[in-house]
Amino acid sequence: MSNILKQAAQQNRQAWDSFRRQRDEGVVAKHVDVAAEILAGETCLSPEQRSLAGNVAGKRLLDLGCGDGFELLEWARLGADVVGVDNSPRQIATAQRAADTLRVSCQLVVADLLQLPSDLLQGDFDLVFSAWVTAWIGDLDQWFHLVNLALKPGGIFVLSGGHPFSIFINDVQSHEGVHTSYMEVGPFVQESTADDWNPAGDQLTTIQWALRLARLLRPSHNLVCASLICLR
Numbered sequence: 001m002s003n004i005l006k007q008a009a010q011q012n013r014q015a016w017d018s019f020r021r022q023r024d025e026g027v028v029a030k031h032v033d034v035a036a037e038i039l040a041g042e043t044c045l046s047p048e049q050r051s052l053a054g055n056v057a058g059k060r061l062l063d064l065g066c067g068d069g070f071e072l073l074e075w076a077r078l079g080a081d082v083v084g085v086d087n088s089p090r091q092i093a094t095a096q097r098a099a100d101t102l103r104v105s106c107q108l109v110v111a112d113l114l115q116l117p118s119d120l121l122q123g124d125f126d127l128v129f130s131a132w133v134t135a136w137i138g139d140l141d142q143w144f145h146l147v148n149l150a151l152k153p154g155g156i157f158v159l160s161g162g163h164p165f166s167i168f169i170n171d172v173q174s175h176e177g178v179h180t181s182y183m184e185v186g187p188f189v190q191e192s193t194a195d196d197w198n199p200a201g202d203q204l205t206t207i208q209w210a211l212r213l214a215r216l217l218r219p220s221h222n223l224v225c226a227s228l229i230c231l232r
Contacts (some may be wrong), residue, residue, distance in 0.1 A: 009114070015205070016086075017091075044131075045074045048160075049160055057078065057080070060125045061080040061081065061125065062128045062129070063082060063083070064133060065113060066084030066086050069092075069094065069098050071131060072084040073104055073106070085116065085120070086110065114142055121146060123152050127157075128155070128158070130147075130157075130159050132162070134159070134216065136209075138207075140211060184210060185212065190206050191205055192205065
């Protein structure tokens with residue numbers, strides 16, 4: 001793996017550990033208590049995502065970039081046998097606490113999404129799910145290759161996130177983004193300042209990529225991809 005990808009994994013892990021710590025402390029009022037929010041009837045899964053996945057009861061599901069486990073635990077409560085992977089130990093710890101509270105069985109793994117453990121790459125999964133993660137993936141071909149290895153023959157990859165052009169326009173209009181052209185893909189290195197995600201003002205660096213729509217959907221990825229691109 002290249003130096004920039006290794007650096008990105010390290011810097012982004014530190015950033016998400018910080019973001020999660022601030023949520024745990026209640027400084028950021030978002031998913032402070034995942035289990036309580038789920039029990040209160042809140043949901044992160046959209047009707048479109050559920051429709052694309054179909055009936056998941058009894059199916060093995062791999063959530064790549066599961067974060068605090070909100071969607072992962074929703075899938076589990078719908079009957080799926082779930083495995084979640086995330087780069088942030090704090091996020092995984094939060095997911096485990098929520099799973100314990102909800103008495104939901106799941107396997108949680110701390111790993112870089114470009115270096116998945118070999119036991120997850122044996123073609124055992126009926127479904128791979130990933131939401132709002134592609135901006136953190138610096139080698140899309142390698143990532144899709146790993147997804148392909150994880151899936152059973154005929155398995156489905158449900159990929160969701162923001163439409164790349166919409167994200168670019170939002171950056172331009174807000175004057176806060178680093179994208180000056182839709183054709184630029186990165187890596188984009190950003191030094192974090194105090195904002196809604198980081199009100200504590202921790203000194204953080206994130207490294208992201210801006211992937212064009214054609215790059216995400218090209219046929220050469222050799223995947224059966226039920227793809228949901230959210231226009232926002």
